[in-house]
Amino acid sequence: MRISELSAQSGVPVPTIKYYLREGLLPEGVRSSATQASYIELHLQRLRVIRALIESGVSVAETRKVLDALDRPPENAHDLLGAAHAAVTPTIDEQLDVTEAERLVAGLGWQPGMCDPNVLGGVARALQGLDRAGFRVEDDLMAVYVDCVQRIARAEIAGVPTESTEAAVRYVVLGSVLVEPLLLALRRVAEQIASAERFGV
Amino acid sequence: MRISELSAQSGVPVPTIKYYLREGLLPEGVRSSATQASYIELHLQRLRVIRALIESGVSVAETRKVLDALDRPPENAHDLLGAAHAAVTPTIDEQLDVTEAERLVAGLGWQPGMCDPNVLGGVARALQGLDRAGFRVEDDLMAVYVDCVQRIARAEIAGVPTESTEAAVRYVVLGSVLVEPLLLALRRVAEQIASAERFGV
DNA sequence: TATATTGGATAGTATTACTATCGATGTCAA
DNA sequence: TTGACATCGATAGTAATACTATCCAATATA
Numbered sequence: 001m002r003i004s005e006l007s008a009q010s011g012v013p014v015p016t017i018k019y020y021l022r023e024g025l026l027p028e029g030v031r032s033s034a035t036q037a038s039y040i041e042l043h044l045q046r047l048r049v050i051r052a053l054i055e056s057g058v059s060v061a062e063t064r065k066v067l068d069a070l071d072r073p074p075e076n077a078h079d080l081l082g083a084a085h086a087a088v089t090p091t092i093d094e095q096l097d098v099t100e101a102e103r104l105v106a107g108l109g110w111q112p113g114m115c116d117p118n119v120l121g122g123v124a125r126a127l128q129g130l131d132r133a134g135f136r137v138e139d140d141l142m143a144v145y146v147d148c149v150q151r152i153a154r155a156e157i158a159g160v161p162t163e164s165t166e167a168a169v170r171y172v173v174l175g176s177v178l179v180e181p182l183l184l185a186l187r188r189v190a191e192q193i194a195s196a197e198r199f200g201v
Numbered sequence: 202m203r204i205s206e207l208s209a210q211s212g213v214p215v216p217t218i219k220y221y222l223r224e225g226l227l228p229e230g231v232r233s234s235a236t237q238a239s240y241i242e243l244h245l246q247r248l249r250v251i252r253a254l255i256e257s258g259v260s261v262a263e264t265r266k267v268l269d270a271l272d273r274p275p276e277n278a279h280d281l282l283g284a285a286h287a288a289v290t291p292t293i294d295e296q297l298d299v300t301e302a303e304r305l306v307a308g309l310g311w312q313p314g315m316c317d318p319n320v321l322g323g324v325a326r327a328l329q330g331l332d333r334a335g336f337r338v339e340d341d342l343m344a345v346y347v348d349c350v351q352r353i354a355r356a357e358i359a360g361v362p363t364e365s366t367e368a369a370v371r372y373v374v375l376g377s378v379l380v381e382p383l384l385l386a387l388r389r390v391a392e393q394i395a396s397a398e399r400f401g402v
Numbered sequence: 403t404a405t406a407t408t409g410g411a412t413a414g415t416a417t418t419a420c421t422a423t424c425g426a427t428g429t430c431a432a
Numbered sequence: 433t434t435g436a437c438a439t440c441g442a443t444a445g446t447a448a449t450a451c452t453a454t455c456c457a458a459t460a461t462a
Binding site: 045048049051052053055056057076077078081082085089104105108109110114115116119120122123125126127129130132133134135137138140141144145146148149150151152153154155156157158159160170171174175176178179180181182183184185186187188189190191192193194195196197198199200 | 246249252253257278279305315317351356358360371375376386388397398399
């Protein structure tokens with residue numbers, strides 16, 4: 001497959017594919033001469049993953065990190081998940097108070113050192129944003145949030161395929177990132193329906 | 202309060218405040234002369250909301266729409282939620298197939314016309330992204346997602362305060378948008394914990 | 403052999419979210 | 433009252449991001 005066919009099959013313009021090659025998102029094709037390289041099905045798949053990530057709001061730089069995690073999977077599944085999360089979680093600054101976040105995730109069975117500091121910091125940052133905006137989440141609602149994410153996470157982790165590392169890697173890395181827009185979109189639909197139920201159409 | 206004090210109190214630089222004024226995110230202060238305006242507590246609050254939204258990943262243009270919904274609330278709470286969702290949901294293009302999305306949200310009690318087409322389209326777009334990336338969500342996991350967002354949405358809508366329109370507006374508009382980062386962050390922590398439980402530390 | 407395509411390099415563009423500067427006007431402390 | 437400083441409003445500049453366009457020499461392909 002030449003680059004023009006890769007473009008036709010994927011719907012991604014040739015200059016954009018070249019850009020992804022330059023940025024290291026897409027591995028080079030097999031060079032047959034100075035001005036020829038051939039691409040295979042793998043490149044097409046990868047290109048689709050790239051588009052899905054970018055359209056999910058993941059930046060090019062983060063996409064590269066996610067793909068790196070896909071390509072060079074850490075020793076075990078747990079570190080792999082950490083790598084995927086680290087790729088899409090901005091690093092936090094030091095002066096963020098995580099005590100409230102720690103208290104909150106204690107309800108998830110969290111104990112010190114149990115997860116990536118940046119991921120915990122993400123909770124702290126979200127709480128800070130709510131607080132600064134003067135928005136308070138009631139305790140019982142927060143309990144619902146915590147309980148639901150726990151159910152979701154357990155169902156997700158229970159479903160990690162074990163037949164091949166390859167499959168597990170895809171599942172964990174893509175699942176943690178690509179499902180996010182789905183969850184947010186579903187929540188909006190559910191909110192509109194619940195609102196219609198309560199306030200009439 | 203002069204603009205410099207507004208800046209000091211909020212931590213937002215003066216040129217940025219001027220930018221928000223220009224963009225219509227922040228209402229003008231009371232003009233006392235050609236080169237003087239005074240700002241009140243309301244401006245400080247509004248500025249904090251603006252920062253919280255923008256740091257949640259909402260664009261300036263979307264933030265303006267969210268704030269418009271806060272300021273000129275529609276007749277009823279249901280339309281209000283729709284306005285908030287519309288402000289942060291990109292409009293979808295026509296050639297998106299929503300049949301799969303409709304089938305999915307049927308589990309939420311959805312029926313045709315029950316929610317904003319763009320919000321439903323958001324589900325369709327998320328499903329398309331997963332599909333294009335070759336990622337399949339198993340039916341039982343999807344059922345957990347649907348069940349959880351329903352529980353979350355019902356708890357949220359049940360908690361809408363009724364004592365004042367002002368409070369209801371804040372709750373619905375900010376709650377639907379500002380809670381998103383919190384949910385995603387909590388899910389990541391829950392995933393890491395569930396992963397640690399399953400695969401050992 | 404004529405035409406088209408490719409790879410690689412470089413430069414240009416559109417958008418977003420600020421950030422800086424300026425001049426006329428205005429405030430306030432000494 | 434005088435002089436330093438602040439403010440408003442307008443305009444222009446900047447940094448980052450994600451492409452998009454153009455060019456050239458080197459092949460392919462018809």
